[in-house]
Amino acid sequence: MSTPRFSQSLQRFWALVVKEFTQMRRDRLTFAMMIGVPLMQLMLFGFAINSDPKHLPTAVVLADHGPQVRTLLKAIENSGYFTFVGEVRDGREATDLLNRGGAQFVLHIPEDFSRRLQRGESPSVLLEADATDPAATGNALGALRTLMVTALGADARGPLAGLAPAAPVIDLRVHPAFNPEAVTQYNIVPGLMGVVLTMTMVMITSLAITRERERGTMENLLSMPTRPIEVMLGKIVPYILVGYVQVTLILLAARLVFHVPIVGNIFLLFALTSIFIAANLSVGITFSTIAANQLQAVQMSFFFFLPSLLLSGFMFPFRGMPPWAQVLGEVFPLTHFLRIVRGIMLKGNTVHEAFPHAWPIAVFTVLVLAVGAKRYRQTLD
């Protein structure tokens, strides 16, 4: 390829980039989606992470009304995590309340609470928790555990005064209902990066060429001396930039708003992200060569996005999935990208550890692009 030819090609590529940016700027909805989706997702998911929710509605079942019980309840309320919403008569009513969502916790004080305390025995209390969302209850539970040691310190008389402070005075039994497992909170923001990129990159590029076809502008584009590679790159490059804007946005929020630690090298993360962005863009471009119209393109994007989301380990722990789902999950770039992001951000992974997760994404990209290039028609046939 001679130099003037190459510079002409570059010129055409640039014309397409400029055009694409102008259209992007004018297409409010798409633009809003590209910036809005990461922000929205961050807000939605981020809330659960930052969540140290306080004043959780708590009901009590009191079989004992002694002064120590009152002291305990006072201390519990003072922690800020619990707000007593009333007293229920028995366990049945308590379960009912939890089921209806009327309370997050029900605290059971047994009738022998004061008696055992005075005898120097460790009384036990039962806390029933609606642990559907473990993130929401985790901190409250933590606070309660501490309280059980310290709350009655002032009230402790006689034999109690001699007890070692480390020994739990009250035996707190927690009965988490609905969801016995907890999710690692820091997982979410880094993972969100991959989810947002998958969703927006695939959908936008899948629309890009389909839209030209549907609006009839493809005929014009093809009648001009543009090559497929110029058109494809002209459509991909602006969105790589958009992808990086999204990544930066999420990383900033992760660091500044949610205080997610970034242990590893951020430049390594940025570099490896490019492979992942390219993977998603190539999926989108390939969809757009197959889809007959924009609706089909969107449907295809979702068809790709949903299993990515469900099987990648973002929604459910990867190791908890059945073997067939794990095998399927390995196909999706998001699965590998999540390992890269979490690895670099949380564990401080280096190139050495990240590479095994990077090459599957690269292989995926090449395969998908090959399909796309085979399907891209330079004519209207």
Place this chain on the structure above:
Amino acid sequence: MESPLAIDVQGLTKRFGDRTVVNDISLQVRTGEIYGFLGPNGSGKTTFIRMLCGLLRADAGSGTCLGFDVITASEEIKRQAGYMTQRFSFYEDLSIRENLDFVARIYGVLDRRHAVDQSLERLGLTQRSRQLAGQLSGGWKQRLALAACLIHRPRLLLLDEPTAGVDPQARRDFWEQIHQLAADGLTVLITTHYMDEAERCHRLGYIAYGRLLARGTVTEVIASAGLTTWSVAGPRLPALAVQLRVTPGVQHAVAFGNTLHVSSDDAPALAAAIQPWRTPEYQWSEVKTSLEDVFIHLMSRAPDNFATP
């Protein structure tokens, strides 16, 4: 040396599935000529033009366009030809200026800004250059499309029904410009449905069901059909037309305003056939065959290769 033929193709054929949409068309267009391409809807005009500029691959045939092989050198052809699509195909979400600017960039036009400014001025759109193309009316869209096709100074202009849905004044201006451009050496291949426009072309080709049925100047096309045409005026012409059509010796009876044109390529047979109606009630006169008579004649005799399974 500039070839005297801007378009020189032989046997171009295009099939979609088992339908032959363009069937063995050979066409020669001289440099600087305005060549009109006529034919009913679906006759293959758009498909033929698309093959010329490399948008569709021909299934058979060969030839050159601007001296470049139509099969192998479509990139060169695209560089030096301007193609105005039947449907407006510029970006409706870009402004007029942005559209022109985009096209100029793609073609690598030198001194782009100046070229765009000039083009806007010629269009009379300098004031509205920031308006989105999608907001333009049909006539203005057509002007914008033409301007965009001309911005890289092509040597060949392929215009696919450029005046469909455009008002008469705009059409007249448009043809004015086309003739001006042709005088400067630009070759124009234009498809149209309007007879008056057909008569403004230097030469014509008539295509039906994918076959080129007639070609030449207007006079040549009319002469080659060998039609004799009678005009008849009088009462109850529609009823007369119905009767005439089933009369042996009459090939066509078509209403033309207040008269009926009755024609056939067999003059004596026609004269004999109309004899029974030559009563004082009707005024008969032999008239010059018009282009439209010829096209109707060609159309009705063309083998309908789509109708038969």
